[in-house]
Amino acid sequence: MAQNPAPAVAGGKVKKQKRSQFSGMSKALVRRETISAYMFLLPSLIFFVGFVVIPMIMCLVYSFLDMGLDVGSAKFIGLSNYVEMFNDPVFRKGLLNTVIIVVVAVPSVTAFSLWVSSAIYQMKAVTRSFFRCVFYLPVVTGTVAVTVVWKWMFNTYNGLINQVFGSTHNWLGDPSTALACIIMILFTTSIGQPIVLYVAALGNVDQSLVEAAQVDGATKLQVFWKIKWPQIMPTTLYILVITTINSFQCFALIQLLTRGGPNHATDTIMYYIFDMAYNVHRFGYANAMGVILAIIIAIFSAIQFKVAKTDNG
Amino acid sequence: MNMKKPLALLLAAGLSLGLAACGNGSQGSTETPAAGGNTPSGDQTAITIWTYPIGKFGDKESVDALIAKFNEVHPEISVTLETLDYQNGDTQVTGAITAGTTPDIIMEGPERLVTNWGAAGKMVDLSDLWTDEVKADIAATSESVVSACQLDGKYYEYPLCMTTHCMAINYEMFEKAGALQYIDEETRTWTTEDFQAAMQALKDSGAAPVNGIVYCGGTGGDQGTRALVNNLYSGTYTNAEHTEYTANSPENVEALTLLQTMVNDGLLTSDASFVASDELQQFANGTAAMTFCWNASNKAQYASQVAFTPFAMAFPSDDGTPELCGGIWGFGIFDNGDQARIDAAKEFIKFVCDGDQAVESVQMTGFFPVRASLGNVYAGTEQEADAEEFLKLMPYLGDYYNVTGGWTEQRTLWFNMLQQVFSGTDPQTAADDFVSQANANIK
Numbered sequence: 001m002a003q004n005p006a007p008a009v010a011g012g013k014v015k016k017q018k019r020s021q022f023s024g025m026s027k028a029l030v031r032r033e034t035i036s037a038y039m040f041l042l043p044s045l046i047f048f049v050g051f052v053v054i055p056m057i058m059c060l061v062y063s064f065l066d067m068g069l070d071v072g073s074a075k076f077i078g079l080s081n082y083v084e085m086f087n088d089p090v091f092r093k094g095l096l097n098t099v100i101i102v103v104v105a106v107p108s109v110t111a112f113s114l115w116v117s118s119a120i121y122q123m124k125a126v127t128r129s130f131f132r133c134v135f136y137l138p139v140v141t142g143t144v145a146v147t148v149v150w151k152w153m154f155n156t157y158n159g160l161i162n163q164v165f166g167s168t169h170n171w172l173g174d175p176s177t178a179l180a181c182i183i184m185i186l187f188t189t190s191i192g193q194p195i196v197l198y199v200a201a202l203g204n205v206d207q208s209l210v211e212a213a214q215v216d217g218a219t220k221l222q223v224f225w226k227i228k229w230p231q232i233m234p235t236t237l238y239i240l241v242i243t244t245i246n247s248f249q250c251f252a253l254i255q256l257l258t259r260g261g262p263n264h265a266t267d268t269i270m271y272y273i274f275d276m277a278y279n280v281h282r283f284g285y286a287n288a289m290g291v292i293l294a295i296i297i298a299i300f301s302a303i304q305f306k307v308a309k310t311d312n313g
Numbered sequence: 314m315n316m317k318k319p320l321a322l323l324l325a326a327g328l329s330l331g332l333a334a335c336g337n338g339s340q341g342s343t344e345t346p347a348a349g350g351n352t353p354s355g356d357q358t359a360i361t362i363w364t365y366p367i368g369k370f371g372d373k374e375s376v377d378a379l380i381a382k383f384n385e386v387h388p389e390i391s392v393t394l395e396t397l398d399y400q401n402g403d404t405q406v407t408g409a410i411t412a413g414t415t416p417d418i419i420m421e422g423p424e425r426l427v428t429n430w431g432a433a434g435k436m437v438d439l440s441d442l443w444t445d446e447v448k449a450d451i452a453a454t455s456e457s458v459v460s461a462c463q464l465d466g467k468y469y470e471y472p473l474c475m476t477t478h479c480m481a482i483n484y485e486m487f488e489k490a491g492a493l494q495y496i497d498e499e500t501r502t503w504t505t506e507d508f509q510a511a512m513q514a515l516k517d518s519g520a521a522p523v524n525g526i527v528y529c530g531g532t533g534g535d536q537g538t539r540a541l542v543n544n545l546y547s548g549t550y551t552n553a554e555h556t557e558y559t560a561n562s563p564e565n566v567e568a569l570t571l572l573q574t575m576v577n578d579g580l581l582t583s584d585a586s587f588v589a590s591d592e593l594q595q596f597a598n599g600t601a602a603m604t605f606c607w608n609a610s611n612k613a614q615y616a617s618q619v620a621f622t623p624f625a626m627a628f629p630s631d632d633g634t635p636e637l638c639g640g641i642w643g644f645g646i647f648d649n650g651d652q653a654r655i656d657a658a659k660e661f662i663k664f665v666c667d668g669d670q671a672v673e674s675v676q677m678t679g680f681f682p683v684r685a686s687l688g689n690v691y692a693g694t695e696q697e698a699d700a701e702e703f704l705k706l707m708p709y710l711g712d713y714y715n716v717t718g719g720w721t722e723q724r725t726l727w728f729n730m731l732q733q734v735f736s737g738t739d740p741q742t743a744a745d746d747f748v749s750q751a752n753a754n755i756k
Contacts, residue, residue, distance in 0.1 A: 070434050149353075157523055170586070
C-alpha cells in the first residue's frame with residue numbers, strides 16, 4: 001500500500017511541493033487534468049448534493065414551518081417547533097431511550113466484535129471464513145427478515161423463547177423488558193460488519209513489531225495495548241462512528257416490533273420523527289427533530305474523534 | 314488546516330439530516346409504489362389506481378380482471394393497479410402526497426379520503442357523480458353514508474359498499490367451556506354481564522389458551538377496540554355533531570376500568586406489541602378464543618387457516634343493544650391537475666360502481682351495497698351463507714363518527730391510551746389525556 005507523504009511537513013513546504021508537481025506541465029495540461037478530475041467527481045457529487053446536501057437544507061428550512069399534508073398552506077413559525085420539542089415529554093422519553101440504546105449498544109458491539117475477531121483472526125482461512133459468514137449472516141439477511149423472526153421468537157403465546165423457558169412473559173409488551181429486547185436484536189444485527197473489519201485490521205498489524213515486543217518479554221496484554229490497539233485504532237474509530245449512527249437511527253426494529261410502545265417505552269427520536277411525519281402529518285415538527293438528531297450525532301462523533309486522538313478520519 | 318475531521322462530522326450530520334428530510338430511514342421497511350404520473354401514449358389516457366385490501370380489491374388478479382372488463386368498454390383508458398396493505402399503506406400514500414406522485418384513483422373509506430386527504434385539499438370534488446338519483450338511492454340505505462362522503466358541500470368519495478365491524482368467537486371453544494349460554498345466537502348479541510360470565514367460564518374450563526387479546530399496537534383495526542370500550546357501558550366516542558371527542562365520558566371510563574380489571578384478573582390479556590393482524594392471527598391459529606377485529610373481509614382472508622367455526626358477534630353492551638362501527642368503502646380521485654386523467658378516472662369509477670358491473674364489484678368486496686336499488690347482491694351465490702351472518706349485524710350499525718377532525722392523529726393516541734391503561738395508569742387520567750390531545754388536533 002502506498003504511504004501518504006509525511007504529515008509533519010510545514011504548510012509552506014507543502015505549497016512548494018505542489019507547485020513543483022505541476023512545474024513541468026503546461027497551463028493547458030493542468031486545466032485539462034483539473035477538468036478531468038472534476039468530471040470523475042461529478043457523478044458522486046451530483047448524488048451527494050441531490051440526496052444529502054439539498055435534503056439537509058430542506059430539513060433545516062422545513063423545521064421553521066408549521067407544515068402538514070397541504071404543503072401550500074405551510075406557515076413560518078420561527079423556533080416554535082424547537083421550543084415545543086423540548087417541552088414534549090414523548091420527545092424527551094425518545095431522547096432518553098435513544099441515548100440508552102447508543103450507550104449500551106455501541107460499547108457492547110465494539111467490545112464483542114473485537115473479542116470475537118481476536119479469537120478468530122489467527123485461525124485457518126477456512127475456519128475464519130466460516131465464523132465471518134456466521135456473524136455476517138444477519139447483516140446479509142436484512143433487518144426486516146431478521147426482525148420478523150425475532151418477533152415470532154418473542155411471541156407471548158407461541159414464541160420460541162417462552163416455550164424454552166416455560167414462561168408466559170410478554171417480552172415486547174412489557175415496558176420493563178421491551179427496550180432490552182430491542183437492544184439485543186440491534187446487537188445481533190450490528191456485530192457482523194465490525195467483526196469483518198476487525199479481522200481484516202488485526203490481520204494487517206505489523207507482525208515484526210509484535211515479534212520484537214515478544215522477544216523483549218512483553219506480555220500478551222502489553223502486546224495488545226501497545227502494539228495492536230494503536231494500529232487498529234482507525235478501524236475502531238470507524239466502527240464506533242458507524243455503530244453510533246446506526247444506533248441513533250434505529251427505526252425498522254421499532255416500527256416492526258413495538259411501534260414505540262408499550263406506553264412510549266421503546267420510542268426513539270428516529271421513530272418519533274417517523275410517527276410525527278407519517279401518522280400525525282406534522283412535517284415541520286418532524287424535521288425540527290431531525291435537525292436536533294443530526295446535531296446530537298455530530299456531537300457524539302466529535303467526542304469519539306477527540307477520545308480516539310487520531311487524525312485517521 | 315486538516316479538513317478531514319470537520320468533513321467527517323459534516324457527513325455524519327448530513328446522513329442523519331438527509332434521512333430525516335427524505336422521510337424514510339435507510340433502514341425503513343416501506344417503499345413507495347410507482348408514481349401515478351403516467352404519460353399517455355397515442356390517444357390513450359393512462360391512469361393509476363391504488364387499492365387497500367378491501368376483499369378481493371386487495372387481490373391483483375381479481376382487480377386486473379375487472380380492469381380488463383373496463384378496457385372492453387373503454388379501450389382508450391389504460392389502468393395500472395398498485396395494491397396497498399393496512400400496515401404500510403398510509404405511509405405510502407403520505408409519501409406520495411409529499412412527493413407529488415399520488416395515483417389517480419384510491420379506494421378506501423371516508424376517514425381517509427374525506428377527513429384526511431380531502432380536508433387537505435388533495436382530492437377532486439366528485440359532486441358531478443352524485444346525482445339526485447344516486448343520493449336518494451344511497452340515502453335509502455343510510456343517510457350517514459351520504460354525509461360521510463362529503464365535507465363542506467364537496468363530495469370526495471364515491472361509495473361502493475359498507476358493513477358493520479364486529480367481533481367473533483371460536484364457537485367450539487365457547488361450547489367446550491359451556492359459555493354459549495351467555496350469547497344470543499339468533500341476534501348475535503350479549504350483555505356486558507354475559508361477556509364477563511363467558512370469560513370466567515372460558516378461564517375456568519381452560520378451553521382456550523387465551524380468552525381474548527386487547528391489541529394496543531399500530532394504528533389499524535382501531536374500530537375493534539373502540540367498539541369494545543364504547544359498547545360495554547354505552548359510551549360515545551364523539552359528540553353527535555362530530556366536533557369533539559368524548560371518550561373520557563363516565564361510561565367509557567367505567568368500560569376501561571372493567572377491561573383493566575379483567576386483564577389483571579386474567580380474563581383477558583392486553584398486548585402493546587400486537588397490532589390487529591397479530592391478534593387475528595392468534596384467533597385464526599386457535600390460540601385466542603375470540604377476536605375484536607372481525608368482518609366479512611377478514612373472514613374471507615383467514616378462511617383457509619381456521620380449523621374451527623368463527624362465529625360473528627356484536628360487541629357486548631350493558632343493555633344488550635350494541636352500536637357497531639360502520640365501514641364505508643369507495644373511490645376518490647387525487648387532484649393531479651390533469652383534467653384528461655381526472656375524466657378517465659371518473660369513467661373508471663362509474664364503470665365499477667354504477668350499472669351492470671356494480672353487483673359484481675360489491676361481491677368482490679364481500680360487504681354490502683350502499684345502494685338500496687342493488688338489493689341482496691349475494692342471493693343465490695356461494696357467498697350467501699357468509700353474507701347472511703353479517704347481514705344480521707347490519708341493524709346494529711351506529712353513528713359513523715369517523716369523519717371527526719383529527720381522525721388520523723387520534724388513532725395513534727387511542728392505542729397509546731390503551732397502553733397506558735393496561736400499564737396501570739388510572740383510566741380516567743388516561744382517557745382525559747387522550748381526549749385533550751385528540752381534541753387539540755381538530756382543525
